[in-house]
Amino acid sequence: MSKLLATKPIETILGEAAETGNTTLKRTLGPTNLVALGIGAIIGTGIFVLTGPTAALYAGPGVVYAFIVAAVACVFAGLCYAEFAAMIPVAGSAYTYGYATLGEIFAWIIGWDLVLEYAFGAATVCSGWSGYVLSLLQDFHIRLPPEIAGTPGTPFVYWQGHWELLSRITMKLAQTGVDPNTLPHRYGVFNLIAFIGIMAVTMILVIGIKESANFNSVIVAIKVIVLLIFLWLGGETLMHHQELLKMNWHPFVPPNTGTFGQFGMSGVMRAAGVIFFAYIGFDAVSTAAQEAKNPKRDMPLGILGSLIICTVLYILVALVLTGLVNYHDLNVPDSLAVGIDVTGVRWGSFLVKIGALGGLSSTMVVMLLGQSRVFFSMSKDGLLPKFFSTVHPKFQTPWISSLTVGVVVATFASLIPLAKLGEMTSIGTLLAFIIVSAGVWVLRKRRPELPRPFRAPWMPVTPILGIVVSLAMMLFLPWETWARLIIWLIAGMFIYVFYSRRHSKVQIELGEEVAGD
Template identity: 60%
Template sequence: MAKLFAVKPLSALKNEAVEEGEHTLKRSLGPVNLITLGIGAIIGAGIFVLTGQAAALHAGPAVALSFIVAGITCAFAGLCYAEFASIIPIAGSAYTYGYATLGELVAWVIGWDLVLEYAFGAATVASGWSGYLVSFLEQIGLTPSPALARWTTTYGNTLYFLHGHWVSQAALPMGTPTAGLLKVHGIFDLIAFLAILAVTTILVIGIKESANLNSLIVFVKLAVVGIFLVLGIGFLMHHPHVASLNWHPFIPKSEGPGKYGFNGIVAGASSVFFAYIGFDAVSTAAQEARNPQRDMPIGILGSLVICTLLYIAVSLVLTGLVSYRSLDVADPVALGIDATGVAWGSLLVKIGAIFGLGTVMLVMLLGQSRVFFSMSRDGLLPKWASAIHPKFRTPWISNIVVGTIVAFLPALLPINKLSELVNMGTLLAFAIVSAGVWVLRVRMPDLERPFKTPLVPLVPILGVLSAVYLMANLPLLTWIVVLVWLVVGLLIYFNYSTKHSKVQRMQQQGAGQE
């Protein structure tokens, strides 16, 4: 039983961190790359989709408070991530940190959990990216023919042609008669499929190239968000009665569990947690940072602070422009900017969404392949997952295998409720990392820590409690799916990983020499 909780020695982790050569990941990222890597994942579905849904379904105008609650939870975890990343600057994120403090079984659980988080997160975003691209093409006059339209949505989904646009049945205005409308049945979302394959190709070519492309796109979409805020704030300053009407009441009266009131703010925080999954992905790139001890805390905390402030600002402006009850749509920010009367605004927002969601896919797939890489290096997964390309110095086989599997998910499956699944994975990772910092402080108080989490054990305890509290507010279906995924993972662990674990082998050799 003890071997299941074998801890990977920090000395072994530090040795991995200083390895050089063609079989190791290339250190090429600076603090700006790392901050934009985090922003690239965070500013995407959160601003362009989830803000409106959380306002309409849970918190009303108080969705700004939901982002503050979620941001505070992230801040506790972010401080703990920053300490671990400065001590153990290698790929793997929460998986590696759990291995170093809480043992192999816990590390496997969180690693397997992160695989679910990043895979379904990327698939969900790919579906959204496909929808925004089709909407953009229609707006500039490139409406797909019926023969092509069936290749822009998932199998079995029905699209209706209404007012020059292809609209899914769920998005049809209430009461719209469908008898006389042209319709097609989806076969395969080719756009989402090709989007994932394109991102996978970029990741195979190299982390530096991927990060530079991400940085460029991040600046583009931040400019788009900035324009939305400038136009929105300008409109509200000239029409204060609109904001006064839409923001009243700021916290709507409760209409049931998780719907408005204080409980709605917490439920909103749980639902928008998908918006924050990017900042922990920064830590998966630790082994590719030039100066990880200094730059990882800057990347993690910098991206978190910038994005939280942007989320609060966007949610306030959006709910000021449009009644929160009208925001349960796929493109709430476009709806908001339409309210300003700026004709080109909707087109600009769709361009920003296309760029924004593209970088989210990139960072999620990068994070997943790096977790695979670390688990394989430890013997918990087959060797192919840690094979490094001799020229590009990237885990290319892992990238290709993961990317190909993920590409089929949004292409074939009508994915619902996936953001809650991703939220569960993120929150579980946050709780384990927070607990791990406290455990390591107790076990190794004199360890050199380039960055120290303040107020230990208070901050780690608050990190664990806030994450568990938000997990408790997620739907029951989320818990069921995660538990089933966990059972599958444990079958793999006990039938393969325990027989190939390098840490368990080291322990057995050490015991044999005594």
């Protein structure tokens, strides 16, 4: 048991972070890049994809409260991440922090869990991204066959001479008195748009971190401007048509249906657990610590700055969206496009869809960046095969790791429904936050003398609240999501027992020490 709890010395981790040469990651990111990486990941799925379905299924307009609850949890976890990222500026994020404080078995669990956060997260984003692509293509009268336009089982109906995504036109059918059951149906088989999107982003990441970050920074500027335009157009519409607010905001928190988690306060808490996915960008910033020019100064700025900016935008957009559209009609992958259509501003609708595509693209960049860097760190420690830490001699990126992650994520995005992806990502993220919060607390006790360029305030209250709030949101997620998490972790333990434990550099060193004694 003691071997399973063996920690990786912080001095060793810091030594690896200081390495230079063609086999190491290149330090090219400044504070602006890091804040943009955070915003790039945070402002994406939460606003453009999950806000609508979460309001429709769990909380109604009360999804605003869900954003606030999730943000509070993020503040506590974010402070813990900021302390770790400034102190241990390496690519592994929560995995490395767990290895340094709680031991190898916890490091493996969190590393395997981060696949849920980043890989499933990127797949979730791409699922929504493909919805906006299809919506934009329809504006130009281009429609793909249903079989390659949705994940398996996604229903399409033939209406007004075209195959339409059923969830996209449910409101229109209700307004015209058409029963969707009377229309011809076909179903998705493979989401080709999602597959292509992930692979395109993967190629950008293979080319280089600086190029990826510059691409992300441009896209972030565009999507923030687009969101401000959405708020302006939507706010102006609501000012002139206040009857929409009376109709769509009452009740602000719909009464519980009698089922736990479906509206009412339990629905708000369940929505917070699901919508929490929208905030994972700030911890994805920590995976780029080994590529930051001055991580001790800039990592806290990137993590906490992006979190504050995005929380304000989230709340404003959620208020406007649920004011424009009744929450019953928001269970679609392109809810902002539905919202802007209500304003009747044609150019606004086109602009929001373009912004959503760019925004979700930048989120995919950061999620895939995070996943490949975690695998890079696990491979360097011997817990995954060596090829995952192979660095391209020209681009200085973990190119095999990026390609492997890209293919797997593209397959996820093409075959798994959006709602299931989002819930799996949320529970994986929350588990990561719990371990990071615990790790900061443990390290403060064990190694109080270590230099900490940034110190999380209010110890031990901050990590305790990070643990408690994150665990509370996990408990409000559906039991099926818990079952999938348990199955996922069991599968990971098989890999650890039969491969990782035998190839772990820490375990090998421990064995050599025992043999030497």
